[in-house]
Amino acid sequence: MSTATTSSTTEAPRRRMSPRKRAQRARWAQYAFLIIVLIVLISVSDPRQILKVFFRGDLVIDTLTQGLGHALLNTIYYTAGAFVLGLTAGTVLALMRLSQVAPYRWLAGIYIELFRGLPAIVVLLGFGLLPLAFPGLEIPFGTYGVVWLALGIVAAAYMAETIRAGIQAVPKGQVEAARSLGMPPGIANRKIVLPQAFRIITPPLTNELILLVKDSSLVYIIGLSAGGYDLTKYGRDLAQTNANLTPLVIAGLCYLVITLPLSFLVRRMESRAQRAR
Amino acid sequence: MNESQSWDSSPVPSVVVEVNNLKKSFDEVEVLKDISTTISKGEVVCVIGPSGSGKSTLLRCVNMLEQPTDGKVLIEGEDVTDPDCDIDRVRSRVGMVFQQFNLFSHLTVLDNCTIAQRTVLKRSAAEARAKAEDTLARVGLEGREKAYPAQLSGGQQQRVAIARALSMDPDLMLFDEPTSALDPELVGDVLAVMRRLANEGMTMMVVTHEMAFAREVADRVLFMDGGFVVEQGPPEQVIAEPQHERTRTFLQRVLDPTHVEPEQ
Numbered sequence A: 001m002s003t004a005t006t007s008s009t010t011e012a013p014r015r016r017m018s019p020r021k022r023a024q025r026a027r028w029a030q031y032a033f034l035i036i037v038l039i040v041l042i043s044v045s046d047p048r049q050i051l052k053v054f055f056r057g058d059l060v061i062d063t064l065t066q067g068l069g070h071a072l073l074n075t076i077y078y079t080a081g082a083f084v085l086g087l088t089a090g091t092v093l094a095l096m097r098l099s100q101v102a103p104y105r106w107l108a109g110i111y112i113e114l115f116r117g118l119p120a121i122v123v124l125l126g127f128g129l130l131p132l133a134f135p136g137l138e139i140p141f142g143t144y145g146v147v148w149l150a151l152g153i154v155a156a157a158y159m160a161e162t163i164r165a166g167i168q169a170v171p172k173g174q175v176e177a178a179r180s181l182g183m184p185p186g187i188a189n190r191k192i193v194l195p196q197a198f199r200i201i202t203p204p205l206t207n208e209l210i211l212l213v214k215d216s217s218l219v220y221i222i223g224l225s226a227g228g229y230d231l232t233k234y235g236r237d238l239a240q241t242n243a244n245l246t247p248l249v250i251a252g253l254c255y256l257v258i259t260l261p262l263s264f265l266v267r268r269m270e271s272r273a274q275r276a277r
Numbered sequence B: 001m002n003e004s005q006s007w008d009s010s011p012v013p014s015v016v017v018e019v020n021n022l023k024k025s026f027d028e029v030e031v032l033k034d035i036s037t038t039i040s041k042g043e044v045v046c047v048i049g050p051s052g053s054g055k056s057t058l059l060r061c062v063n064m065l066e067q068p069t070d071g072k073v074l075i076e077g078e079d080v081t082d083p084d085c086d087i088d089r090v091r092s093r094v095g096m097v098f099q100q101f102n103l104f105s106h107l108t109v110l111d112n113c114t115i116a117q118r119t120v121l122k123r124s125a126a127e128a129r130a131k132a133e134d135t136l137a138r139v140g141l142e143g144r145e146k147a148y149p150a151q152l153s154g155g156q157q158q159r160v161a162i163a164r165a166l167s168m169d170p171d172l173m174l175f176d177e178p179t180s181a182l183d184p185e186l187v188g189d190v191l192a193v194m195r196r197l198a199n200e201g202m203t204m205m206v207v208t209h210e211m212a213f214a215r216e217v218a219d220r221v222l223f224m225d226g227g228f229v230v231e232q233g234p235p236e237q238v239i240a241e242p243q244h245e246r247t248r249t250f251l252q253r254v255l256d257p258t259h260v261e262p263e264q
């Protein structure tokens, strides 16, 4: 690629290449580079060794049968609960952020800045240790409750900003039409603005759901009983006892089983929105 | 402004809108300087004037989409500028049609026409539906109940917007340049609906640049410029024989270059 560009600048008058030809040449150079890298990688690697470390047959069977389904379900439970909580609290926060009442705006602003700035793992740790600080305190639904609260509180901060942007993207004329028909502000919000806002932000919200699926892998930090293992903790335990990466690979694939369809959905919604425009 | 007495023909008109010394400023800019007018039941008033003269602002002050800076607006005797006034209840009797249609894009045509009936007037689903189907038929859109606004032409969308307002059984209809956003060939359908509405006795306040429509349908034309009502009276007076220089200049600009005046 670099030879093509230097030659064309230094010897331009003598041997001028058409832009199309130059682009074609650059493309060939990139293919050639890729092939060389592949050849090098294959020649230095030992496929049998790789297969043994990453995909050992007996361990695949073990991982699949010793509770993978349960761990997968746990990951889904943790994520779904946090998402529902984040969405609900995020909507309330977004409405507060747009409120006529200034203290509501400040409170929501402080909350959002605070929890967007904190790593999820810190919040999780905090909630995990909360019963130590308040001996009488009992978070309902045990581990699930702790995870939902901690991840939901962080997710709410992100989602609030997304939802606020969505609400602001609804044309002003929609509210005016609703109000001109005699709808009070509350009904206009609930029946006209929010449904349209959520339609606008479905793709970014789905992206946030994907992030939440991955964030749920942090739950190991609060110390789980075997029944509460999520995919990561489950895969990691098996990988450690067997000194082999296969269980972790399987766990990773399970994440993809959840997230790839979601990404695909987002992509489709986005392209459809583009066509509608 | 003082001509308003001379053309007052009907003996005891019941007043639908009364605007008294209305003023409206945005920040430091005074858009409406001193507007007074009354609209009687069944009257069709067309508001004309150059861009930026405050026509939309006047219309929006009537149903309080804009908060007047000073003065009063009474709708059927009720002072809507009074903070104690239940503005939502008054608005449910005042239909408004916007230049940009403003249909609820997430709702079907039918739901656009029923949602306010259900939530504001508390009509039953069946009653609201029957009413909506009736008004949609009146604007010539029977059979399109299940469509979404985006699937309709601009002219059809504007007629849905009219049906949506009519579904509330309003006593007054406000139109803000209802045909300005339409392709020329779609303007006629909307004007026909408005003409029929006027003939049925609806009280209407119409901001428009359609001089032929104003001349044919209006009982009174109100020419605004610079935040004042410069001239008002029956269309044959204001449009055909304007008294004021500014009205003449405006009408020349609107009528001559673009339109061939229709023969009356």
Ligand SMILES: Nc1ncnc2c1ncn2[C@@H]1O[C@H](COP(=O)(O)OP(=O)(O)OP(=O)(O)O)[C@@H](O)[C@H]1O
Residues within 6 Å of the ligand: B026, B031, B049, B050, B051, B052, B053, B054, B055, B056, B057, B058
């Ligand atoms: N929300 C607002 N904030 C600030 N200025 C405004 C606002 N709405 C209207 N104005 C100003 O008030 C003036 C009158 O506006 P208005 O929309 O009433 O004019 P109009 O007669 O309807 O004009 P057009 O024929 O272009 O619709 C304009 O100068 C406009 O810039």
Ligand SMILES: [Mg+2]
Residues within 6 Å of the ligand: B055, B056, B057, B176, B177
């Ligand atoms: Mg206007």
